[in-house]
Amino acid sequence: MFDSSKFPLAGESGYGNLSPLQVDHIVDESAAWGQFWIMAIIFVLFLVFAVYRYVVKKDSVPFFMSATGIIAFFNEGNYDILVHLTQPANSIKPLFWTGGxxxxxxxxxxxxxxxTLMTYLAYRFLSKGLTKKKFWKLWGFIALACLIIEIPGVQMGVYIYQGEQTLRIFGYPAYNLWINATGWLLSGLLIVIMEPILKGWKRWLLSVLPCCGFAICWGISDIPVVCALNIANLPVWSMYLLMLVSLALALMLMKMIVSMFAVDSPRRWTIPWEIYKQ
Incomplete structure (x- = not known):
């Protein structure tokens, strides 16, 4: 007989509290609302831009990929547990609880x-066809943009990375830079490749492809990070070593992508349909 007291179901006491994370910090309400309104403005502007591109420019890509951020959000709680990222106990209007x-x-x-915005920016640059040098410049640009966007939230305590995170930049773990840069670039690239053949109702798959791109990146370069942060009693030097392994894996993945898709690569793949826009 199944005993739900040992394995609580959704809605029962204890469900969603499977991790030892301590959500005991309180964020200043003005900081939380300030970040909310800044992010809301970015979100609304993107939606307006997506409708404009769809109606005026006959470009449906931003409109049909507009759901990608919400899909990724519902997996964010699981990722937070793995990297010890906690949201404040007084989060604005909690939609659900996960990992306590x-x-x-x-x-x-x-x-x-x-x-959604970062994925679309990657797509717009990549859709023109990039040289090897420009591929790497785009990767660096995305990493820098990620840092600029994330630092205010970390500094204001809107969310906190708990424990030893190895190298931080103004409180923001450096490993997120190469993971997010590679993930967003790969997400945009998948849209570039698949968009020409996704017609009709299949256009909504443009919202799913970025999540697939990030899953590929996370599955490769995030494993050493998760090990570094969660294996008990690791010496700090070995945590740094695992972070370097993560960086090396991200760079190897990027090198492979550049070799396959840069317009000046001698090993460039041939796609049986046109993927670059003139």
């Missing part, structure tokens, strides 16, 4: 807007 912490409306709006 609230996933608030402000966080959802921010994730929805920023994740």
């Amino acid at each position: 912490q609230p996933m608030g409306l402000g966080f959802m709006v921010g994730y929805w807007g920023v994740f």
